[in-house]
Amino acid sequence: MRNAALISLLPCLATLATAHPRPSHDIRSVRKSLNFGPKHEHATFQVVAAAHDEGLTKRGFTDELDAQIAARQFLDRQVGAEGESYYIRKDSYTDARTGVTHIYAKQLIDGLEVSDGDINLNIDRYGNIISWGNSFHPGTKAQTSPSGETCAMMNDQLDAYRSEAGENAWGLVKSAAQVLLPSLGRHHHTVDPRIQANIQHVSHHIEALCDQPQKEVLTPVDALIALLPRISASSSSSVDFADDLVATPEHSFAPKPAPAEPPTQIISGSGLAKAGIKSHVPARLMYTQVTDGAPRSVWKLEVELESNWYEAYVDVQTGELLRIVDWAKDYSWTSDGPAPSKEHKQKPLPAPPKKLEPYTYQVFPWGINDPTSGNLSIVTKPWDTTASPAGWHEFPSASNPWAGSKIPGMNTTGNTTHFYTTAGNNVIAHEDWEGQNNYLLNYRPINESLTFVYDYGEPDGLAPREYIDFVITQLFYTSNMYHDLTYRLGFDELAGNFQAHNFGKGGNGGDPVIANAQDGSGMNNANFMTPPDGTSGRMRMYVWDTATPYRDGDIEAGIIIHELSHGLSTRLTGGPMNSGCLGFGEAGGMGEGWGDAIATLIRQIEEHKSFSNGTDVYSMGSWAANRELGIRHYKYSTDEAVNPSTYKILDKPAYWGVHAIGEVWAEMLFIMSQRLVEKYGFSSTLFPPIDTSIPNDYYVNTASVDAKGKPTPLVPKHGNTLALQLILDGMKLQPCRPSFFDARDAIIQADLMLTGGENACLIWKAFAERGLGIDAGIINKSPWGPGIRTDGFKIPSKVCKEHK
Numbered sequence: 001m002r003n004a005a006l007i008s009l010l011p012c013l014a015t016l017a018t019a020h021p022r023p024s025h026d027i028r029s030v031r032k033s034l035n036f037g038p039k040h041e042h043a044t045f046q047v048v049a050a051a052h053d054e055g056l057t058k059r060g061f062t063d064e065l066d067a068q069i070a071a072r073q074f075l076d077r078q079v080g081a082e083g084e085s086y087y088i089r090k091d092s093y094t095d096a097r098t099g100v101t102h103i104y105a106k107q108l109i110d111g112l113e114v115s116d117g118d119i120n121l122n123i124d125r126y127g128n129i130i131s132w133g134n135s136f137h138p139g140t141k142a143q144t145s146p147s148g149e150t151c152a153m154m155n156d157q158l159d160a161y162r163s164e165a166g167e168n169a170w171g172l173v174k175s176a177a178q179v180l181l182p183s184l185g186r187h188h189h190t191v192d193p194r195i196q197a198n199i200q201h202v203s204h205h206i207e208a209l210c211d212q213p214q215k216e217v218l219t220p221v222d223a224l225i226a227l228l229p230r231i232s233a234s235s236s237s238s239v240d241f242a243d244d245l246v247a248t249p250e251h252s253f254a255p256k257p258a259p260a261e262p263p264t265q266i267i268s269g270s271g272l273a274k275a276g277i278k279s280h281v282p283a284r285l286m287y288t289q290v291t292d293g294a295p296r297s298v299w300k301l302e303v304e305l306e307s308n309w310y311e312a313y314v315d316v317q318t319g320e321l322l323r324i325v326d327w328a329k330d331y332s333w334t335s336d337g338p339a340p341s342k343e344h345k346q347k348p349l350p351a352p353p354k355k356l357e358p359y360t361y362q363v364f365p366w367g368i369n370d371p372t373s374g375n376l377s378i379v380t381k382p383w384d385t386t387a388s389p390a391g392w393h394e395f396p397s398a399s400n401p402w403a404g405s406k407i408p409g410m411n412t413t414g415n416t417t418h419f420y421t422t423a424g425n426n427v428i429a430h431e432d433w434e435g436q437n438n439y440l441l442n443y444r445p446i447n448e449s450l451t452f453v454y455d456y457g458e459p460d461g462l463a464p465r466e467y468i469d470f471v472i473t474q475l476f477y478t479s480n481m482y483h484d485l486t487y488r489l490g491f492d493e494l495a496g497n498f499q500a501h502n503f504g505k506g507g508n509g510g511d512p513v514i515a516n517a518q519d520g521s522g523m524n525n526a527n528f529m530t531p532p533d534g535t536s537g538r539m540r541m542y543v544w545d546t547a548t549p550y551r552d553g554d555i556e557a558g559i560i561i562h563e564l565s566h567g568l569s570t571r572l573t574g575g576p577m578n579s580g581c582l583g584f585g586e587a588g589g590m591g592e593g594w595g596d597a598i599a600t601l602i603r604q605i606e607e608h609k610s611f612s613n614g615t616d617v618y619s620m621g622s623w624a625a626n627r628e629l630g631i632r633h634y635k636y637s638t639d640e641a642v643n644p645s646t647y648k649i650l651d652k653p654a655y656w657g658v659h660a661i662g663e664v665w666a667e668m669l670f671i672m673s674q675r676l677v678e679k680y681g682f683s684s685t686l687f688p689p690i691d692t693s694i695p696n697d698y699y700v701n702t703a704s705v706d707a708k709g710k711p712t713p714l715v716p717k718h719g720n721t722l723a724l725q726l727i728l729d730g731m732k733l734q735p736c737r738p739s740f741f742d743a744r745d746a747i748i749q750a751d752l753m754l755t756g757g758e759n760a761c762l763i764w765k766a767f768a769e770r771g772l773g774i775d776a777g778i779i780n781k782s783p784w785g786p787g788i789r790t791d792g793f794k795i796p797s798k799v800c801k802e803h804k
């Protein structure tokens with residue numbers, strides 16, 4: 001009952017958050033996006049305080065494998081046996097920069113995964129558990145009877161497996177047992193895995209269960225039909241397209257390596273397109289938690305629409321939508337007020353023409369936020385050779401995700417595929433005037449001598465379409481620079497970054513960012529969609545009708561950076577393969593906040609003034625929106641008169657949307673970075689040097705190993721570079737669906753890992769400045785934002801004594 005009420009309330013809240021009056025000329029597209037789920041009141045994120053001193057000496061820790069062993073021992077003690085109560089996800093990894101191992105585990109009940117039963121376990125480079133987040137459901141689940149269809153399928157599979165002799169048999173039985181049978185798993189895990197007699201054992205259970213009276217269970221197709229009215233833009237009747245939809249189990253002959261991967265069913269049929277669905281819909285049976293009571297059996301459906309890509313959890317018996325996260329996130333306004341006219345007419349001067357080398361681009365260079373804050377310039381081979389060893393336009397032909405297509409400007413002759421256009425290993429950029437999902441054959445500038453020097457026409461009064469070549473070049477450049485910078489700070493292949501080819505360094509390749517310039521599906525906004533690692537992220541950048549001529553969001557770096565940061569934070573939080581951790585509420589809000597905070601740190605490279613209180617003031621989107629204030633309630637500043645946000649402000653109804661929540665988080669991060677700059681000074685580049693083994697002005701130390709043979713983390717020397725590093729490291733440590741408290745604690749722990757905790761006092765003080773001190777609190781917390789918060793301005797008494 002509670003859930004029904006929750007679900008009916010949420011769409012209203014979504015409207016509330018975006019329904020403020022606007023200046024009359026401002027026709028913003030309001031993309032429909034559903035995000036909700038239950039409270040997880042039992043969820044915790046615990047920092048294991050004493051860990052730091054107990055080192056290698058204690059346990060003889062040697063390598064990554066040992067971290068896995070330590071994790072298994074810990075989890076077996078905490079939550080029960082591996083394979084029965086949890087499994088460790090394959091996207092767990094050891095961070096080469098910090099040596100911290102991030103282990104991701106999913107809860108199992110009766111052999112099935114619990115969609116929101118997540119553990120993230122962080123282990124330092126000496127094998128100590130340093131922190132862990134846990135949202136496992138604390139109870140066990142009542143049994144559910146399988147459907148007749150399920151029974152038939154199980155029996156078919158068993159017949160097939162009976163004929164398989166030898167070693168494979170147990171694996172096959174196990175995967176049969178896991179196919180669809182919630183109540184079987186409990187028993188089959190207790191039997192000896194090696195004996196063939198288990199086939200008999202499993203089949204007895206199937207008989208026993210399948211003889212019980214059947215409850216109706218929705219097929220995956222039924223579940224999709226039940227879901228469609230909630231998510232589809234059109235209100236067309238589901239009857240039209242349901243006819244030819246079929247769900248086919250994806251069979252794999254060999255048992256899958258992870259214990260809990262029941263075969264995915266793939267829903268296909270021409271009806272999908274009629275319903276506006278852009279690709280096959282994978283469906284998997286699992287459990288999901290609800291606010292009260294036992295977890296419920298659901299079909300997890302992944303549904304790609306034109307402007308959304310949902311992971312949705314539909315009750316297998318009632319068809320009720322219990323939890324949903326949209327992998328697409330917007331840029332979006334949160335502030336109101338008149339739009340002062342700020343017609344910008346000074347033409348930014350292009351650099352004088354000269355002989356151009358290959359890989360040359362005319363752009364607003366990195367650090368320039370928009371055309372009012374700097375001039376165009378010509379840059380050559382701007383990439384970071386560590387982050388992009390093959391540059392921005394090439395990759396091995398064997399890794400070409402577009403091998404079958406005739407992309408104009410793509411040369412596939414030979415073992416290396418070359419692009420004489422704005423495409424390559426990290427990004428493929430083009431116009432998308434139609435606003436559709438197709439992109440391979442969309443227009444891009446092509447130049448066989450690889451010089452992308454095009455005029456920016458806005459100061460001449462041209463409409464954005466008339467200087468599309470420049471726009472796409474700028475989008476390609478900014479997106480690649482962002483890839484390279486975040487790569488150097490640890491968003492690499494293992495951490496789930498976006499690349500076609502991963503150079504054998506782990507993680508899933510095949511997922512460069514699809515960057516749509518001047519996307520026709522909206523106005524005055526932007527959005528980014530982040531599927532799990534191995535599937536491309538997609539960015540839609542829009543034109544803004546806030547001035548004459550119209551302005552193009554692709555020219556405002558802060559908007560691109562905000563969007564790309566959704567990809568960063570989504571892949572780093574809860575692991576590369578879990579895109580559902582920053583859906584809504586405080587977690588979703590911080591998902592917005594990181595984008596603003598990182599965009600601000602990057603523009604500060606060009607615009608910083610000094611570091612005393614309030615001197616540095618930055619807005620978001622002020623050029624594109626043609627409003628001095630920008631699109632948030634306040635500008636970012638340490639001065640309370642400019643930005644008075646505190647933790648408690650989140651209780652206000654105007655802060656019940658993720659963007660407003662994000663503003664408060666971004667303000668806290670801005671204060672932290674400014675306080676670090678006051679202490680450590682300012683670096684005029686955010687990029688580390690290529691050779692980190694020789695002394696440099698970026699890090700305080702050089703690449704080396706410690707007494708125990710472990711690589712020592714490189715510590716940025718300056719306040720702004722340190723802040724950015726801590727922000728990324730914190731994302732990796734924090735749990736799935738983090739609260740403000742969790743994310744703060746993760747940053748403080750990131751500093752412990754990086755510097756031994758030198759800045760604990762400073763960071764606590766920075767958060768406490770805006771009410772996120774040790775005595776901050778929240779009661780009556782709802783999953784989507786509201787609650788009753790108390791600002792806390794205190795810091796733990798110990799930290800400031802230990803470290804000055």
Ligand SMILES: *[C@@H]1O[C@H](CO)[C@@H](O)[C@H](O)[C@H]1NC(C)=O
Binds near residue numbers: 348349372374
């Ligand atoms: C742009 O270039 C002009 C001419 O060189 C210069 O006067 C102006 O200061 C530059 N603007 C910025 C923001 O650098």
Ligand SMILES: *[C@@H]1O[C@H](CO)[C@@H](O)[C@H](O)[C@H]1NC(C)=O
Binds near residue numbers: 412
């Ligand atoms: C494509 O690449 C091949 C091999 O590198 C080269 O011989 C050929 O000239 C290239 N074609 C174009 C159109 O650049």
Ligand SMILES: *[C@@H]1O[C@H](CO)[C@@H](O)[C@H](O)[C@H]1NC(C)=O
Binds near residue numbers: 415
């Ligand atoms: C291209 O790849 C093939 C197969 O791996 C190899 O035999 C050949 O030497 C490669 N050619 C070049 C030019 O590297």
Ligand SMILES: *[C@@H]1O[C@H](CO)[C@@H](O)[C@H](O)[C@H]1NC(C)=O
Binds near residue numbers: 356447448450
């Ligand atoms: C490629 O760029 C060069 C240098 O800017 C220019 O001379 C040439 O005309 C361009 N080629 C095409 C096909 O646009």
Ligand SMILES: *[C@@H]1O[C@H](CO)[C@@H](O)[C@H](O)[C@H]1NC(C)=O
Binds near residue numbers: 612638678
């Ligand atoms: C900045 O302002 C805050 C609050 O007004 C104050 O506590 C802090 O000491 C100031 N810092 C500097 C460096 O002036």
